[in-house]
Amino acid sequence: MNILLPGNGFKYFFALFALLFSSGCVSAVTVNFARDLSYAVVNNNDLETVKTGAPAYLIMIDSFLYDDPKNESLLISAANLYTAYTDVYVEDKERASKMTDKAMSYALRAVCANRSDACLMRELDFESFTKIINKINDMDSIPSLYTLGAAWAAWIQAHQDDWNAVAEIARVEAIMAHIVKLQESYQDGGAHLYLGTLATLLPPALGGSPEKGRMHFERALEISGNKNLMAKVIYARQYARMIFDRDLHDRLLNDVLDANPEVEGYSLLNILAQKKAEILLKNADEFF
Structure with missing residues (x-):
């Protein structure tokens, strides 16, 4: 019913x-x-x-x-x-x-x-x-x-x-840092994704740490087995755009668009990630 x-x-x-x-x-x-x-x-x-x-x-x-x-x-x-x-x-x-x-x-x-x-x-x-x-x-x-x-x-x-x-x-x-110490694989490395985002909120001149962020993003992708497409979108938006790496930016977002979004535990989030990836790619020329 x-x-x-x-x-x-x-x-x-x-x-x-x-x-x-x-x-x-x-x-x-x-x-x-x-x-x-x-x-x-x-x-x-x-x-x-x-x-x-x-x-x-x-x-x-x-x-x-x-x-x-x-x-x-x-x-x-x-x-x-x-x-x-x-x-x-x-x-x-x-x-x-x-x-x-x-x-x-x-x-x-x-x-x-x-x-x-x-x-x-x-x-x-x-x-x-x-x-x-x-x-x-x-x-x-x-x-x-x-x-x-x-x-x-x-x-x-x-x-x-x-x-x-x-x-x-x-x-x-x-x-999130404490969770990484306790069990970094929890929620498929979700704590790493948060830490990567926090490290790239500000540019280096204002205290941001893009390379620290990159390491967290890469670890989140590794732990999740690339199931979480939103991780790639955030990686592209927060890190690739911050350091003006167009190749990395476009590769990550095209990977998102090419992937099958319907993965157990991630379907809704992945479909949203694909919508956001389309938008980021469309305005990439204006940014870069």
């Missing part, structure tokens, strides 16, 4: 919803639902379908968290979905600000769920903050820590007009 269909489909869906809550099995069911929803979203090959359908599920997951506010797995799923949806679809600054605020709140609560010393980490000075991060060494904590880093990066992007927000980039870098 397709729960997105109008009419009776909605009646059956809300009847099922009520049954789950009344049966006392909400925790396990909702966690599995949120996990499976995340999987369905990243493997969907239609950007517009996800754009249209996802907001209803975001609100639904909010409702699940009212019932189980300290469920770490559910908090991680909620933060990831809000972060991803904002990153892909939300262009309005005010709306992006609100949605990343929520993603950040969920991510902080996820880290705090089983680590009381981390609950106030955002209010600590940077040295105290890094001490808390570096004390998180169990592998079970990597998902919540990575989710926090990703949500924090999206939050900074949405609040980039605020220099106090931009100053928190170092905290994202500390989180």
Whole structure:
């Protein structure tokens, strides 16, 4: 049954919803639902379908968290979905600000769920903050820590007009660097991709480190086996354009366009990457 269909489909869906809550099995069911929803979203090959359908599920997951506010797995799923949806679809600054605020709140609560010393980490000075991060060494904590880093990066992007927000980039870098130490292969090297982007946000004269960024991008591609086409787009945009390497720029983007985007875990992101690659190639003459 397709729960997105109008009419009776909605009646059956809300009847099922009520049954789950009344049966006392909400925790396990909702966690599995949120996990499976995340999987369905990243493997969907239609950007517009996800754009249209996802907001209803975001609100639904909010409702699940009212019932189980300290469920770490559910908090991680909620933060990831809000972060991803904002990153892909939300262009309005005010709306992006609100949605990343929520993603950040969920991510902080996820880290705090089983680590009381981390609950106030955002209010600590940077040295105290890094001490808390570096004390998180169990592998079970990597998902919540990575989710926090990703949500924090999206939050900074949405609040980039605020220099106090931009100053928190170092905290994202500390989180992702720690994940690389713990398990660099997590999320197919996603922490390397974040570190590469952070290293190439500024030109060398202003403190950027393009060669450090290049090493992170290359490592991310190596770990992912080139499955993540967005990594190549970011590599081209952040590094190749920064050092004015047209050959590398065009090669990376043409690789993206030539690839089959439908890869398990990356289909939605890869289709978006191909759209962005087309745009970058079209305006390459103006840039170079």
